[in-house]
Amino acid sequence: MSKKTMIGYGAPGWATLFTFTMFTTYGLYFFTDVVGLAASFAGLIMTIGTLWDAVTDPVVGMLSDKSDPVKGRRRPYMFWVAIPFGIVTWLLFTDFGFEGTLSKAYFIIVAVIFYTAQTVLDIPYTALAGEITDDYDERSKLGSIRIVWALAACIFGGGVMYFTSMLEPLTGSTQSAWSVCFAVFGLLCTVSIFIGWKATDGYENKEAIVSDKISWNLIKEGPLKNRSFLHVAGGFIFGIMAQCVFLGTMVYYYSYNLALSEGQIATVNTLMWIIGLLWVYPVNWMSIHWSKKISWSVSFGLWGLCMVLFPLVFNVPGKVVAPVIMCGILVVGLNALYQVVYALIPDCVEVDELKTGDRKEGIFYSAATVSQKVASAVTVSLVGMILGIIGYQAGGVQTEETLNGILWLFAGGTTVCCLISVLFMVTNPLDKKRHAEVVKALEDKRAGKEINLEDFKDLIRI
Numbered sequence: 001m002s003k004k005t006m007i008g009y010g011a012p013g014w015a016t017l018f019t020f021t022m023f024t025t026y027g028l029y030f031f032t033d034v035v036g037l038a039a040s041f042a043g044l045i046m047t048i049g050t051l052w053d054a055v056t057d058p059v060v061g062m063l064s065d066k067s068d069p070v071k072g073r074r075r076p077y078m079f080w081v082a083i084p085f086g087i088v089t090w091l092l093f094t095d096f097g098f099e100g101t102l103s104k105a106y107f108i109i110v111a112v113i114f115y116t117a118q119t120v121l122d123i124p125y126t127a128l129a130g131e132i133t134d135d136y137d138e139r140s141k142l143g144s145i146r147i148v149w150a151l152a153a154c155i156f157g158g159g160v161m162y163f164t165s166m167l168e169p170l171t172g173s174t175q176s177a178w179s180v181c182f183a184v185f186g187l188l189c190t191v192s193i194f195i196g197w198k199a200t201d202g203y204e205n206k207e208a209i210v211s212d213k214i215s216w217n218l219i220k221e222g223p224l225k226n227r228s229f230l231h232v233a234g235g236f237i238f239g240i241m242a243q244c245v246f247l248g249t250m251v252y253y254y255s256y257n258l259a260l261s262e263g264q265i266a267t268v269n270t271l272m273w274i275i276g277l278l279w280v281y282p283v284n285w286m287s288i289h290w291s292k293k294i295s296w297s298v299s300f301g302l303w304g305l306c307m308v309l310f311p312l313v314f315n316v317p318g319k320v321v322a323p324v325i326m327c328g329i330l331v332v333g334l335n336a337l338y339q340v341v342y343a344l345i346p347d348c349v350e351v352d353e354l355k356t357g358d359r360k361e362g363i364f365y366s367a368a369t370v371s372q373k374v375a376s377a378v379t380v381s382l383v384g385m386i387l388g389i390i391g392y393q394a395g396g397v398q399t400e401e402t403l404n405g406i407l408w409l410f411a412g413g414t415t416v417c418c419l420i421s422v423l424f425m426v427t428n429p430l431d432k433k434r435h436a437e438v439v440k441a442l443e444d445k446r447a448g449k450e451i452n453l454e455d456f457k458d459l460i461r462i
Contacts, residue, residue, distance in 0.1 A: 008199020043384020061366025
C-alpha cells in the first residue's frame, strides 16, 4: 500500500473511537448533570445497549465473513452506515426535553441504535486491516495510523465542556449547546468514514476463501479455542475496564476533588490527547522492535504507576500542572489500548487459519468488540452504582466520604484493571517470533506440504 492509502484507511478511526470515547468520558456526566437522570440509571443505559450487542456483534462478524469477496466483504458496510453513524452521534447527546419514563426510554433506544451503528462500522472496518496485509510490522503501522486519527478526534472532542460553555449563551440552554456540539461531531464522523471507504477501494481480498455457514459454533471453534486470542481478549477486557473507570470518573474527580473549572478540565483533557500523538511512535517502535505484548505491558505499566503516584501524592486542588503531567504520561496506555490490540487480532486469525483453512477476521473482531462493549457497559454501570452508593449529588456539594470514594474509584479502580490487563498480555504465547513460525507454516500448508498442528498446541486447542 501507498502511504496515502494507509492514511486514508485510518480515517474511520476518527469515528469508531471518537463517539465511544466521548460516550465513555462524558456519558455519565451528561446524563446526571445535564439531563438530570440518576447515576445508577445512567450506567444502566450502557448495559442495556450491550445486551443487544451480544447478539448483533457476532452476527455482523459472520455476515461480513460470508459476504461475496468479489463485491466486497467489508467496505459496503462502511458505506451504508456512514450517515446513520453521524446522526446517532448527535442524538446520543441531545435532550429533547422529554420527562420521566419517556426521557429514559428515549436514551435507551438511542443507545441501542448507537451500539448497532458502531457494530456495523467497527467490525467490518477493523477486519479490513487483516485483509490488506499479513505482515506483522505493517499491521502495527496501520494500527498507529488509525490511532493518530482517533487521537485527533479526541483532541477536538476534549474541548467539549469548553465548547458547550461558549455555545450556551448563543443556544439558550446547556442542553442545546451539547446538541449543537455533537451535531458537528457527528458530521465529522460521517466524513471520516467516507474517506476510509474511498481510500481502500480495490484493496479487499477478492480471492478470500469464504465459508457459507453462519453458525454460533464458529465462535466456539474459533476465538474460544484460540489460546493466543483469549490472552488478547483478557488483556483488552481489563484495558477497557481501566479506560471506563478512568474516563468515567475523570470529570467528577477534576470537578469535585481538584475543584477545576470547566475551562481547566477541557485544557487538561485536550492536552492529554495532544500529548498522546507523541506516544504513537514509541508504542509502534516497541511493537516492531520488541513485540506487541511488551509494548502493551510497558504502556499499561506506566498508566498504572501514574494512577498511584499522582492522585495520592502530586495532584493539588485548583492546580492543573500535575494533572497535565499525569495525563501526558498515562495516555500511552490509552494509545496502546487500540493501537496494539487491533494489530494483534489478525495474528490470532492466522493461528486459526492454520487449523481451519478459513480466514474469519469478522468473527474474531466481533468477539473483540463484544468483549469491549460488555466490559465498558458493566464497568460504567458499576461506576454509576458506586457513585450512588457513596452519596454523589449531581451539581451539589459533595461530602468528605463522597470525595474519598471518587478518589479511590478513580485511582484504585483504574490501577487494578491495568495490572490485570498486563498479566494477561505478558503470558500470551504469541510473540513476534512465534507469529513468524505461524506464517511460515501457513505458506507450507498452502503449498501442499504437511504440517503438524501439535507444534502449535501452545497457541490453539487442537
